[in-house]
Amino acid sequence: MKFAAIDVGSNAVRLLLSKVDTEGIEPIYEKISQIRMPIRLGDDAFVHGHISDEKVRQLVKTMIAFKHLMDAYEPIDFMACATSAMREAENSEKIVRKIKEESGIDLKVISGRREAKIIYSNRIEKIIANGDPSSYLHVDVGGGSTEIIVFNREKVLAYRSFNIGAIRMLEGFVSKDEWNGMKKWVQSVTKEYKPASAIGSGGNINKVFVMANVKEGTPLSYEELKRVYKFLKGYTLEQRITKLGLRPDRADVIIPASKIYFSVMKWGHIDQMHVPRLGLADGIIHVLYQKHKEKYI
Incomplete structure (x- = not known):
């Protein structure tokens, strides 16, 4: 199919x-x-x-x-x-x-x-949880928004979409009130559901994972994420392109995106993040399969 x-x-x-x-x-x-x-x-x-x-x-x-x-x-x-x-x-x-x-x-x-629901359709807990009933906090950071989903193996427990993304932060379009609003929400849901770990999706966290030199299938720790963030900040935009080999459209947004990821982990007192490299497009495939499976199986 x-x-x-x-x-x-x-x-x-x-x-x-x-x-x-x-x-x-x-x-x-x-x-x-x-x-x-x-x-x-x-x-x-x-x-x-x-x-x-x-x-x-x-x-x-x-x-x-x-x-x-x-x-x-x-x-x-x-x-x-x-x-x-x-x-x-x-x-x-x-x-x-x-x-x-x-x-x-x-x-x-x-x-x-709707974006958050499609991302959840990837059912990442089947990949990482292996039947574990614990809850997880999924963070997907895009250019314009951040989708955060708290779920366990049975259902979505909480989800929100925030108008906070890497490009918005780069352009200075995220207010202190918006940032604090996301912080308070994350603190509230993590206190209630106590997620065992985070899951990160999006092109920037995929690149950070590679740069952290973490073994495939191993979660990225908060400290490793923070280390890569500080490492990247030590270079100018031009140096991130010429010396680190980042694409121009990745070299600028990767820093604000990384800040969103590690901030969510910090607010939720979460020590590690799984990076399965699944995002909205993958979720769309899952949605389409569910739509057609009864007809073709």
Whole structure:
């Protein structure tokens, strides 16, 4: 069973081509190909309140290209979702119509609540918990928003979407009140549900995990995350690109994103974070599989 997912984020636009093997007791999800285009819609949406003609042009061309790739891959279904930047842009409806006209792709601008639910569809507790009834705190940091979910193996216990993301912080658009609001919420839910550990998703935490040189499958400790953060801050933006080899669109946002991750861990008194490298696009694949499984199994 082949599926495709498009994630139109604030920092980049991604296409995930995936397949689901249903031969065994549990379905096995396999990533066939991932393509990432660093369009960074949040630069326009969070600063000006709308997305410029140039970025719209880039986005439409990317969606047309993604449609051709999907046509070649021939998935049985696909879904395209847009998040924080498109939620905020006053011309998002016009962009959605243009994408539909030019590419045939029906792009859905989803709420923060819907985004959190799709991310939860990855059911990461099956990967890391192994039947453990403990609760976990999942943090997904994007360019424009942070989704936080507290769950156990049975259900979602609490979740919120905050308009606090790496690009917003970089541009100085996160107020003290907003930051303290997220802090108080995290402190409240972690005190109530006492999560055993955190789970981090998003491109920035994936990169931090690699830079921390942690063995695959091993959680990233709070101290290791803080160490990488301080290490990165010791370099200028240009040095992070030239000496550390970070992509330009990663080199600036990785520092504010890292701050969000370790702040959430600090507020919740959580010592370690699992980084399974699953995000919104992977969750879309899970949603599509659940939609089709009764028909094909």
